[in-house]
Amino acid sequence: MSDSTLWWLLAGSAVAIELFTGTFYLLMLAVGIIAGALAAHAGLGMTAQIIVAAVVGSAAVIAWYFIKRRRAGDPSVRAMRSVNLDVGEILQIDEWHADGTASVKYRGAQWTVIQRPGNAPTPGSYRVAELVGNRLLVDKV
Known part of the structure; x- marks a missing residue:
């Protein structure tokens, strides 16, 4: 051979x-x-x-x-709408706490909301980007 x-x-x-x-x-x-x-x-x-x-x-x-x-990594499974139906939903946040979190009533329950690091906490409309534990990670709309 x-x-x-x-x-x-x-x-x-x-x-x-x-x-x-x-x-x-x-x-x-x-x-x-x-x-x-x-x-x-x-x-x-x-x-x-x-x-x-x-x-x-x-x-x-x-x-x-x-x-x-x-190359950028694959998006987190927690940020995929096909896995978590909360992703993409719009929330109205009226007030942010001193620790950078906010509390909102969403889907009949009280949720803790956090932002991506480096963003200023201002009242307004936010889009749910990801579910982190029992917190909603949001981006400004």
Whole structure:
């Protein structure tokens, strides 16, 4: 069996395992293995094939790590309207307490309301952005 055939079998195995585990990093390593197969097709020796596979695979993993780190994270489940029907509702807040919270009557109960850090507590209309424990996190409308 030729070297390139072994590389292609390894690449296929890595992709199959990645499908079971759901990690994207293993797919990046499979890109490195494919580079090793292409190096075998180009007629490079086994040492050069391994070096090409290691360098390309490592570069792909590192690149994916930095791309993923730079992107904003997924929104919190607590801020999704499909999970919490309070998200998006409008509240009227007449008065804020000294500790930065407010109390409002909402859905027949008394709720504690908080704002995102750095916002000035002013009376007015606010939209529920997220449920944090038993508090409503709001944004100014």
